[in-house]
Amino acid sequence: MTGQAHTGRPSKLLRNLSSKIASIPMMLTAVVIFLGGTVWTVIYSFTNSKLLPRAKFVGFDQYERLWSAPRWIVSIENLAIYGIFTLIFSLVVGFLLAALMDQKIRFENTFRTIFLYPFALSFIVTGLVWQWILNPEFGVQSVVRSLGWTSFTFDPLYNSDIVIYGVLIAGLWQGTGLVMCLLLAGLRGIDEDIWKAARVDGIPMWKTYLFIVIPMMRPVFITTLVIIASGIVKVYDLVVAQTSGGPGISSEVPAKYVYDYMFQAQNLGQGFAASTMMLLTVAIIIIPWAYLEFGGRKRG
Amino acid sequence: MQKSVSIKDLSLSFGAVNVLENLNLDIGEGEFLVLLGSSGCGKSTLLNCIAGLLEPTGGQIFIKNKNVTWEEPKDRGIGMVFQSYALYPQMTVEKNLSFGLQVAKMPKAEIDKRVARAAEILQIGPLLKRKPSELSGGQRQRVAIGRALVRDVDVFLFDEPLSNLDAKLRSELRVEIKRLHQSLKNTMVYVTHDQIEALTLADRIAIMKSGVIQQLADPNTIYNAPKNMFVAGFIGSPSMNFLRGEIVEKGGKPIFVANGVDFALDGYAAGEPLQAGRKVVLGVRPEHVKVNEDGPGADHHQATVDIEEPMGADNLLWLKHAGHTMSVRVAGARRFKPGTAVKLSFDMGLASLFDAGTEERI
Amino acid sequence: MQKSVSIKDLSLSFGAVNVLENLNLDIGEGEFLVLLGSSGCGKSTLLNCIAGLLEPTGGQIFIKNKNVTWEEPKDRGIGMVFQSYALYPQMTVEKNLSFGLQVAKMPKAEIDKRVARAAEILQIGPLLKRKPSELSGGQRQRVAIGRALVRDVDVFLFDEPLSNLDAKLRSELRVEIKRLHQSLKNTMVYVTHDQIEALTLADRIAIMKSGVIQQLADPNTIYNAPKNMFVAGFIGSPSMNFLRGEIVEKGGKPIFVANGVDFALDGYAAGEPLQAGRKVVLGVRPEHVKVNEDGPGADHHQATVDIEEPMGADNLLWLKHAGHTMSVRVAGARRFKPGTAVKLSFDMGLASLFDAGTEERI
C-alpha cells in the first residue's frame, strides 16, 4: 500500500492500517456496546433508577432487595436446574446421537436433518408447540388416558414442582441437534488409527469412547459447552412462550427477572442489579476460559 | 519353512473399487516381510485385513494355521503399530502400554511385569509417567511398538511406522527395529514406501502395484534381478537407467544397440535365448556404470556431464550419453564440472534386460 | 563477490522467545545459498524476515544494497516458494501465475508473455487451464516456482519446497531446480532440513542451530572439514562415528587412543598443535573406514559385525569395535553376516578431530 522506501521504522500506528480500519466495527462493538454497556449497567445498578436511568446512588440497596426476593431465588434455582440438566442431557444425548451417526450409517443426511431442524425454529415456536403437546387436556396426557390408562398423569407445565423439566424437554428438543452436529464434527476429526489401535488392543467399543475418544475431544467439548452455556444463561423466550414463568413463579429465570423488573416494574435499578449478578456469574465462568482460549495462545 | 501367516485368495473391494484381488501370500515363522509399494497400491488394506480391521470380500486368512478370517483383531495374536503412532493422548505411557491388558483383566502383577519388560527392551523406562504429547516423535513410535510388545503377540504388523519421523531418527529407529526382530524373532509384516527401509529390514520384500504382488523375494534378488521393469524402476535411488533398443547379432554374439551405440552383453545371464531384432530395454543401475575407468565399453561410450549432485559420500552425475540422460554414481571425492567429457564402461553381469513389450525380465 | 542479500544484526523474538539473535549473513549475487538445520531452529523465520512477512525486532536487511527492512514484501524483488505449494485453489494455473502481475496492474500483453515464458521454462504449458487440485504434487510445486518466476525477481526464496513430495519426485525436482538456477542465475535462498538437498544444490550451506549459524561454507568444506561436532554430526547419513579418547605421545608423535585402541594420526592436518593428554573426539565418516582391506590400523583394529543393512548400492554395517558401535559403509555387493569378525583401517586424512570440551574442530 505504501510505495515509498522507508529508511527508518515507520510509525507503529500506520502498520496494518487496513486491518485496523476493517476492525473498527469490532472494536466499537466490543468497547462501546459490550464493555461500555456493561460498565453502564453496573454503575446504574447502584442507583434507584425507576423508569429512566437516574444517577441517584443508593449503595447496595438493590442487591439486598434482590437477594431477599423469593422470585430471584427461585429464578436462580431454576437456572441451576435447567442449566445442569441441559448441559448433562444435551451433551449425553448429543454425543450418543453423534456416536450413532458416526457408524457410517445410511440415510445419514436424513437423520441429521431431522435432529437439526428444531434448531431452525425460534424458541417462541418451540415453546408454543411443547406447551401444546404437554397440555394435559389434549396433549400427551389425554392421549395416553384415551388409550385406557385413565390415571396417567403427565402435566409438567401445570405442576410447580416439575414445570422446569417441562421447559427442559422443549429446550433439549431444540438444542441437541446442534450439539450433535458439533460433536459429530469432533468425532470425525479423531484419527482413524486410534480406533484401529483400540480394536487391536481388544478394547470394547464403549470403553474406547469413554476412556479414549471423549478425552481426546476435549476442545470440541469445550466449544460446545461454551455454546450451550451461553444459551442457558440467556434462556428467556422459551420460558415466556411456554409457561410465562408459571405456574406462579415456579418457572421463572433470571433473564426474565431482569426484563420484568426493568420494564414491567419500571425499576431499572433492580433490573440492573440482577443483570450485574448474571454478568458476574458469566464472567466467573467465561473469563478464565476466554483467557486460556484466546489470550494466552498465539497463532503458530 | 513353518507358516506363520497365510493368505489365500484374498479379495477386498470398497464398493465398486477392487483394491485387492485373489491375493496369495505365505509368511514364514519369524520372518520379516516388507510390503513395499507406492501410495494407494493397497498395502495398508492388506495389513488391515490381516489385523482383522477390514473384513475381506473373499478369501481366507490363517495365522498359525488357524483360520482367523472372521476373528476379532484382539483374538488373532497380532499387534499393530501405526504411522501416526495412535497413542491415547490423555494417558501416560504406562497407561498406554497397560490399558489393553487391564481391559483383558490380566492380574496387576503380570501387567507390571510385562510393562517393565517392554520398557526395558525399548529403553523407555524413564518416560513411563509422561504423556505422549511430552515425547519426541521417536519416543512416541517406541511406545507404539511397546503397546504391541506387551501383548506378547505372534505377529507384529507395522504400517509405515517411521514415515512421520525425520531422516536421522528414521535411520536410528530402523536399526532398533532390526535389532528388536533379531532378539524377539517374531513374525513381522512391515508396510512402507521407503525402499531403504525395505532393503535394510526385510528378509523378503513383496513389491505391490495396484493390489497385485509384483515380486516376492529377498532384497538382494529384488535389487539385482528385478522381475520386471516396474520393480526395477521402483527400487534404487536414483532409479535404474533404462535404455531402449534392440538385440543385434554381431560377431555371432547377440549385442544390444541403443541410439546407435553398442553394448556387449558378455556376462549377462539371460533366462531365454536373445534373438536378433527383439526390442528390449537395458537397465543399468547408476552405481554399476564406471566413469573414466577401464572396463567393457570404455573405448566407445562417450558422455558429457550435465549436472553434478555431490551428496557427501557419493557424487551423483547426470550425463548426456548417446541421446539419453543417464545417472551415474561415483565416490564423493570424485568431482566433475558440468560439461566435462567422460568415458563410460558397463558391467553387464549387474545389468538387467527386459522385453520392451511385456516389460518382463529376460 | 557482489552482495545480493545482506543481513545485519538481525534479531527476532516471538514474545519472550528469541528465535534469531544478531544474525549476520551476506549472500552473493547469483549464489545458491542453502539454510540447513533441524526443525524449529529458525530457518523459516529467517526466510520470512527476508521476504518481509515477519517484522524483525532489530537489525536490518539489504537487498541489492537497498535497505528493505520496512518494505512491503512485494517491493523487495523477491519471490517465494512454499512447502505446501500455497497455490490459490480456486484459480487456474494460469490465474495463479498471473495474479501477482494483475495486482500490480501490468498490461495484459506483458502478463501473457511472462506466463508463457514461465510455462515454457517449467514445462507446464499443457496445465495452464487446470485447477491446482487437478495437478500432481510435482506439478503443483512447479507452478509454485512459476509464480515466483513470472514476477522476474532478483531473489528466489524456497521454504522446504520439496518436503511434501515422495523420494523419487524429490530427486527429480531437485535436478530441475539445479538446472533452473544454472540457467537463470538468480540469487536463491533455499531452506531445507534434508542434507542431500543441501549438499547437492548449494553453492554455500549455512548450518543453523537454535537461530545461530554454525558454519557457512561450501558443501565440500562442510562435509569434509566440519567446524564443530554439531555440523559434523548433522551432515552425513548415517552420522559420522565419534570416538571419545585422548591424545597420547607415542614414538615422538601424537596418537589418538580410545578405549585402549591406538589410532595413528598420520595425515591429519590439525589447525593447532596436538598436546598429549588433551581430551579429544575423533570423527570418522562411515565411508572412510575400510573393511578387510589394507591400510593404516588394519593390523590391530578388530571388530565384529552387529547388524547389516543392505541398501542396494551400499551395504551399511554396524560394528562393535573396542567398546563402541561404529557404522561403516561398504559397497552393496559386499555382504557380511552378523557375528563376522572383520579388520578395519582408517584414513586419517579424511577424519576430523574435535576438542572434547568446546566440541570445536582442532
Next chain:
Amino acid sequence: MLYGTLAVAALYYLLPLYVMVVTSLKGMPEIRLGNIFSPPLEVTFEPWAKAWATACTGLNCDGLSRGFWNSVRITVPSTLISILVASVNGYALANWKFKGADLFFTILIVGAFIPYQVMIYPIVIVLRELGIYGTLTGLIIVHTIFGMPILTLLFRNYFSSLPEELFKAARIDGAGFWQIYFRIMLPMSLPIFVVAMILQITGIWNDFLFGVVFTRPEYYPMTVQLNNIVNSVQGVKEYNVNMAATLLTGAVPLIVYFVSGRLFVRGIAAGAVKG
C-alpha cells in the same frame, strides 16, 4: 439396533413437527374432539389461509403476509451486513493481527454471554444518540452487533485453519488487505459462509425482541405478527391457525436448513470445532 435407536430418536424430534402440521390442517371442531396426534379426518387449508391473510391483531387483519415482507426486508440486509462485517473481522484477527486485537476479541466473546435484555437500554441510548432509533438501519446495526461475537469466532477459526502460507504467498504477490480478502480468502470460504448464513438467517428471522423494540410497526417482522396472532386470543384459541402461523413463520429458516444442511455440518467442522 442402531437404526432402531436412531428411529426412536428421530420420532421424538419429528413429533412436534407432525403435531404442528396435522393440527394446522384440522378444523376447530375436530381439534376440540381431542387427540392431537390423530391425523385430520378432513383436511382443510383454511387455517393456513387465515394465518397468512386474515388473522387479526388489533385492527389489522392481514395476517402474517405483511410481516413476511418486513422479515425479508430485515433479514436480507442484516444477514449480509453482519456476515460481511464479521468475516472481515475474523479475517483481520486470523491474518492481520495487530496489538490489542486479542483483547477486543476476548471482550467480544464474553459479550456473547450477555443476555440481550441487559443490553437493550444501553443500545437504545446509543441508537438515540446516533439518531437512527426506530429505523431499519438501526435494527440492522443491532443484528450486526449481536451476531458479531459468534460469527467473528467462526470466521476467525476458519481463516486460521486455512494454510497460512497461502496468505503469505498472496502478500508476496503484492496483494493488499482487501485484495487478499476478496480474491483469495472469500472464494475459499463457501462452507463457513453457509454456516454463518444459516445461523444469521435463522437467528434474525426468528428474532422477536429486537424486531419489536428497535423498530416501528410498519417494520414489524413476522415473529411479531406471529406473537400477536398467537397471543390475541379472540374467544377460544384457534390452535389450527396458530400452528399454521407458526409453520409459516418457521418456513424460511426450515427451508434454508433443508437445502443447505449438508454444507452446514461441513462448515461447522471447519469453523467451530477447531480452536
Next chain:
Amino acid sequence: TDLEVTHWWTSGGEAAAVAELAKAFDATGNKWVDGAIAGSGGTARPIMVSRITGGDPMAATQFNHGRQAEELVEAGLMRDLTDVATKENWKEIIKPASLLDSCTIDGKIYCAPVNIHSWQWLWLSNAAFEKAGVAVPKNWDEFVAASPALEKAGIVPLAVGGQPWQAAGAFDVLMVAIAGKDNFYKVFKDKDEEVAAGADIAKVFKAADDARRMSKGTNVQDWNQATNMVITGKAGGQIMGDWAQGEFALAGQVAGKDYTCLPGLGVNEIISTGGDAFYFPLLKDEEKSKAQEVLASTLLAPATQVAFNLKKGSLPVRGDVDLAAANDCMKKGLDILAKGNVIEGTDQLLSADSQKQKEDLFSEFFANASMTPEDAQKRFVDIIASAE
C-alpha cells in the same frame, strides 16, 4: 395526518372497541395507524417506553392511568395537554375527578382518560350452577359454599388465569370486599404496615386461600381464556374487571340470563376507577402535534365514549353521556358510580415496582398450595413497607 397509536387491546372485545376509536378519529380526516402489541401491558409497555425514550415516539399510546408514565412526564418526553383540557373543559366533564387527577402532574394534564375500568366484579356462569344443581350465589360467601358442588360436577369453581396480574387483581378485589374501603386505603394509600399485618387483612388472606383452592385446575394463561371457561360453563365464576363483559357480549351471552355479575363480589358494592388513558409523546412534527390535539378531543367526545365503552364493557369517563344501550351489568356499574361508591385503582396508588412485587407474590401464592396465608401476609407486609 397519520397518527400511530400503540395499545395492547387485542382480544376480541377489545379490538372491536379500538375499532370505534379509530373510526371516530378517521372521521376527522386524519388516519389512525394501529400499533397493537399483543400479550397484555407487560409485553407492550416496555416497547412503548423504549420507543419514547429511544427518540422514535409514536403519536399516542395507551397506559393504565396512574403512575406508569410518571417518569416519562418528568423527563419532559410527554406532551402537556392542559390547553386542550381547558378548552374542552375536561375538569367538569370527567367523572370521577380522581381520573383526571391521575393525569395531572404539577398542575398540568398529560393524559386523556378513555374509560373507567373497575376490577370489582365476580362473573358467574348460570349454566354451571344449574349443572351442579345449586342456585347461583348472590355473594362471595355463598359462592365459596357452593364450590364443592361445582367441583363434584367437574366444574372449576373459580377461574384464575396464569398471568400474574390476574391473581394480584383478584386479591385487591377480595381486599375491598372483605376488609372494606378504609382498610384498602390504609394499606395501599397510606402504606400502613400495621393494618396490613392486622387481623382484617388476615381475613382477606383467608378468602384468598379459599379462592386458591377453588381455582385449582384452571390451567389457562390468558384472562379471556379464563373468561371463556365461564362462558362455556367449564368454570363457575371469575373475578375479573368489567372488560370481561366484552367477551360475554362477543359470545352472544346476555347478562342476567346466561351469566350473572356481582359488583364488589356482592359484598361491598363499589367501583374502582382504574382504567386506560392515552398519553401523547412530545413530537417535533407540528402537523402531528395538531393532530394529537384532535385525537385527544375525539377520544373524549361523547359519541366516541359511548361507542367505545359499549364494546369494551367499561364505563365512560364522562357522566353526561347517554348509555341507554348498556346492558344489565353495566347499568349496575353506572348506578354505583352515580352513588359515588368509588375507590381508586391500585395502579393509581402503587408504583409499578410495588405492583410487580405484589403480582409475584400472588401469582406464587395462587400456584403454590403449600404457601400458607400467614406467610403470604408476611411478605405482603414487607412489600407494603417498602412501597413508595
